[in-house]
Amino acid sequence: MCCSVSGKSPKDEHDSKRLFQKNLRSSDNIKQRNTRNHLREICQRHGRKSQELITECDFICKQISSIVNVVNVYPAWNENDTTKIVFVVTHTGTNVEDDIKSKFKDHEEIDVITKAIDCFDSYCKDYQGHLREDDVKRLEACIDKYVERLAKKHRFLTLIEGCASKMNDDNDNNEPRLGLYVPAKGYIPIDEDPFDESYDGIRVDVREAVYERFRKYAKDVHTHVKMGCQIERKRKTGTLGLFVQHPFYGLCGVTCAHVLLDDEEKKAYNNKKFLDPEDPENFVHQPSPPHDIGVIRKVIVKEDARYPIGVEIAVIQIKKRGPNSGQFPAPRQPQPHGNGLEFNSGKICGKPNENDECFKFGCITDYTTGIVIKSIANARIEHDEHGTSIMRGQIKIQSSCSKPFAKHGDSGGPVFVHDSNGEVACIGLINAGCTRRGEAFVTPINIILQELETPNLIPFHPKNASLLRELTILKRDHSVMKEKIDRLLSAVCSGRQDSTLKRKKRKKIDFCPLSALEGKTLR
Template identity: 35%
Template sequence: MCVTYGRTSENVQEFCNIICKRFLQVHGVIDSYPAYTIGNETNIVFVLTIKDNITDIHQQLSKFDIDTIIKTVSSDICEDDLAITEDFRKNYEDMERLNECILNNTEDLMQQHKYLNVIRGGSNKQMKGSKRELCLVLYVHAKGFIPIDEDLFKKSYDGIHVKVREGRFTPYMNHGEEIRQGSFTPYMNHADVVLNKLKMGCKIEGHQNGTLGVFIEHPSYGMCGITCAHVAISATEMEECKSENGRLLWGKIHPSKKYIHQPFRTNDDLNQFGQIVEVIYKEGKGSETGIEIALIQIEKRHPDSGKLSTPRSDSVDSDFEFVSGKTCGPTRFNTNNRCFKVGSATGFTEGTIEMCAPNTVRTDTHKWDYDHLRITLYNQIFVRPIREDFAVPGDSGSPVFVKEEGTGDPVCIGIVEGGLTGGLVVVTPITKILEELGLSQLKAFPQNVMQELQQIKSTLNVVTTQYAELQQIKSTLNVFQAQYEALIKEIKQNNRTHTT
């Protein structure tokens, strides 16, 4: 049929649509599309995405006698690393050329390729033994299988060559668990138990499970917490937010869906601590940064310190505090800066900032990610883990920090949004979030009084020790002075005796 009519013809498209609908009736199949391969445009292969643990899928598909390629929800392909190396990070001209390439082509690429999920910068060797070069990395759902109504990616854009990878962007929420009977007894400041006072990095539950990020003082709502919108509300409400010019106010959220719980929802609702008063979801585009956040007005258990939560109830207390409310934009830190985050799933983890912008991510077109909604975010920060995972599902909303030069104090750069196949973590810049809210900084907390007293006591001990040492030196000098004066007196007397 493709030979006769061509792969882009209406006849071929209609015939393939009928087959796709039949595939979607098979148990476990959640997405289907017709594709061709490079060099063979007349042979159509159907790419099927299935749920995990569907053991009889091949038996079910055998009756079709049609070429298929199967992808599962959690399938990953690990390929060679395309990290941007240190020498490129220091080369302003090369990085600027890469940034301009991404900015110039991202919007068109996203519109033209339905199964394109991520656009980012990278570097690799074109051929074995050749010099490493910057490249444009494109993540697709099924590498090598191009939808029949689309053309191939170009080999290069604006002089930057293309590398295609199979992978996806996944928001890092956890699906809500069953309603518990009653609530836990408050215990210390751990992330996954009920807290007397809310902490940054603690576990929360709205529509999904996630992490409570940072705090702000809002001029209308008072003290609020921030997390990702996909943690707080459903896909239906996210779509409504998008249709409302990117802003959904509390009056348009169903009363039963407004409340947020820490650490999770219970049948007696005792874990409620506040309600959603505003949701913002803006994709960005061009040089504009995308954000999707929920603003939670805190009604109970107001935070009284900048102390960060520990990840699990069996872990030790965290010594990390964020009291200044200071933030830092991408232009103020180097792409090799070390950063850390505290989240309810993985706790304290460290990473390096791979690239600040203009990375773009979009969730897959399949139902498993977030119903039918495709979350798209332009100009995000990418963080590469140093050792273990930087973030995992359950860490959405986690605050991410760098250490301020000179003082070593934490400075917030953003909140965790999700992750890519291969380990890179997507972080939404905090400066854009504050800009949307009309604020200049996050909530600042006074230093812990006991800690300050301890520091004063420590300083006094040092001063006292130094004073005692000075007194000892003074006493020694007095002895030397007395000996010196006695010696001078003796010399003078001897001189008089010799003279007479």
Template identity: 30%
Template sequence: MLRSTESYISDKDHLNTICDEFGVGSTKVSEVCKEICTNLKSRSEEILKVWPAYRRSNPYRIVFVVITKSAVTSKKDVNIFEDFEVLLRGKTEKNVENKQVINHEVDSLTRIDLSQMEKLRTVIKDHSKTLREQHSNITMISASPFKSRGFMKGKHTLERKDCVVLYVHVKGLIPVQETCFPDVLDGFPVDVREAVIQLYAGGQPSDRHDQLKMGCAIGPQDRKCTGTLGGFVDIAEHGLCAITCAHVVIEEDNLKSKVLKETICFQPSIEYSNSKRCGKVVNHCFSTRSEEKSLDVAVIKLDKERSPVSGQFPDISKKDLIKAGFDENQTLQFTSGKVYDSSDIKENRDSRLIKYGASSRLRIGEFRFLGADIAKGPLMYSGNIELILDNLMQIYDIEGCGPFAEKGDSGSLVFSVSNSDSELTAVGMLLGGDDGFSVATPICDALYGIGCAAPCNLKCFDMETNRKEGMLYVRNVKF
């Protein structure tokens, strides 16, 4: 329903007249656009958000970006009948530019060398806060060895040039009262691409494991949400605990609260008949725009009867083992508790990465960058909390091996596989991703954030005990 108030601007010509008189960046235009956005959003429950923008090529005309729950093709589908220029975009929709760049990086075997990676990491760290404050549409900041050109004009080319990449949901539209992105940051060119970082909570269930294992599906007692149980860690105050992502087990409204609401966790999630309590959340760290700490991690104190007895994972198919480079008869496990810090991750960047998630199970990926910054996650469309995370690992999918992670994999540990003896070393905890790549928190950042002292490590399981239970240690990895 249109508002009956005379102040509501209901046609493009009237809006253009105001823009010409006061300027697109004026307070007057901002106020008018705010009222229009509120009105348009009220038209349909399918609409999640509406924001006004302008094009760099035409800074005097307004385009309203309408974010919807799913893709729609016409304004009429969401009851918008005015002649305003409207761009409709589903909440996870984006163009294929970034996926094409990723494919070319992988196919051409092109990577950023370590010295340049460290420089780019510093640039992102130095500028990310200011960029987020000045540009509300940024979803992620990372780096690439290729500068993408001409995609929006149908003349897509790639130039071999290390660059900072600013990711947005909708490329080519600048929010009203904001300026264009910088072309250069500390000598590095800036590229702009589309990406929507999705947190990987959700997905398929796993069987109940009375003795918990890394990679089990878990969830809270008060909502249907599935994530992955990450690693185990001994904490003096609580004893044996498990870690996962805070967004998996804590309701969105409570994520930023300093007072921890009692949350009981179940494995698997409560919507399944074989669900059983496995512990309760005793600590969490979750970053918001107002905080400097940049983490998404929760600590679950495990019920004694659900305590793990080995470093084994749930069942893995022979097909997945082969795809990940292992022999089909091997049993994968993580017994050492060994972790890599940031410098170790970079030094071992040529080692393949694996993870076992509750949804996609065993998958293999390729390390690409350390120092990525998520400025906003999908929470911007589902609530009032903005996700701010930095110093993240960016992991590329490997062609023919499936996506590295999917919904339901949030919280799973990411491991580096030694090329010499196939030993697993934990390097990160998976958060989410987009087409072609995933992002993970470096494991030491997560452990330090929950109070573990350096040098930190995860739970070490006795190899002799595992052998008595008929488990074999993984050897002779094949690539």
């Protein structure tokens, strides 16, 4: 998309640096600064990676970032025209292109490409071809070797994945490729160089997608918390995942760490031996304050290239409104198979098969269905002001319904398959994904339980559910009885105090009257 604007670039730039600094002082000079030709001139004169060009582009990026629904924006170049600057804008919602045009309507032209990241496209799927075992091993070794280097050099790279490229009509004759996913194919950030054409002899296949964490708001209050309902802490929200019986903290809920903590907190809380259960900062609410359900007791984060399977989870000690069944929240829209579905067995499936059908519950998209698809040695990358995080070895899911498998707010949601006996078995928790492609990444359940030092999930068999309900009733009756006893004790104590006061008064009257001493001899 091109935003057309009017006005002229400075004709006379005897001292470009002085003019450059002058233009920085006020946004009133945007007419001089936000021009296609002006950016090209700076690029030609000072270079694509120069601080002059970066600072000019930063100013424009801030103007675009202020528009509602813009998620990210960065200046980029294309190998076909190395001095033309294009702004890549990722966004949610609609009308962003019109808003950008309106923002720059009185000024000269800038080149903008917009990419909606929350628009599901059911046709946006990769070729799932077969690869020989030796090619799979080559891809795994290649990703293992280069993931950290690529993550550091390319800050908008969001996924590295081994994939197959079709060479002819024979499905068994496919070429291994290194899939590198970026927001806009062909547009390279101005301070970066292109990807190599190949790594260790494996050709690169640049693909267009943004994989990101899912996090947002929902508003249902549950008398007994359920898998799939919304939780919140300090304005950060997501989905409550699974329930475990922790060896130290008892009944606990598990979700993704990024649902409840920002990146700085994740590093501070990671594997911390003691998190104060009385500190309100650690309280977790469902769905929002003041409806607290418990407190964060443990955070485990392994987002590093060293770990073949990444994990980032938060453990919530449930103190109020504990679960009493394996039920999920009711979907906001009736589903043919999602109504009344339960997860009672506590069964897990650590390594689902390719093409296995699956489903999940999240607090935003509710019940959705998908298919486990092949993903060779994937590594999802995320950059922020605190550094780079790399999540490897996640399970990849492709939506099989008319909407994305997950969206913002669904992080932490549990994902399930049906085992060979037809029973529901958990494969993990939603961690991230790409809304446009309808794909999601799931942290495997076996690594989650391993990190928690817990052998299994809490089963909700009918007998267990009945016992939990009876226990809830007993607790309620105990509370009522305790309240009655406290009132009786209070009344008794009050009565005793009244009696004591009366006796003391009588003693003073009976034994201390002055008239009683008249005419008596004291011995």
